[in-house]
Amino acid sequence: MPIYTITIVNEHFSQSGEQEKADDNEAWQAAISGTIAIAGEQVSHGNPFFGAEVTVARGDERVGRYVVSVGATPLRD
Structure with missing residues (x-):
């Protein structure tokens, strides 16, 4: 199975990791x-909005x- 690098970035957060998946869709x-x-x-911790750029790469x-x-x-009720 191919290995994909998934990267999640915004102004306060950055995470990147590799995962083995069957295909691009997965x-x-x-x-x-x-x-x-x-x-x-x-x-849920009080931030009213979260947005991030998500990138998927294969090699x-x-x-x-x-x-x-x-x-x-x-x-409001």
Whole structure:
């Protein structure tokens, strides 16, 4: 199976790691779900918004790049 490098970066956060995945689609699913998990933690700790650039590469070839964002706003009763 190919090895993918997944990088998540914003102004306060940077994480990069390698994962073995069957194909590009599986790598993207892992990248986006991992970013959403980080975002959920950030938002639940009081940050109203989390956005990050997510890049997936297979070796030296960039597979793609996305912006992933999560926000939460309390509602009034």
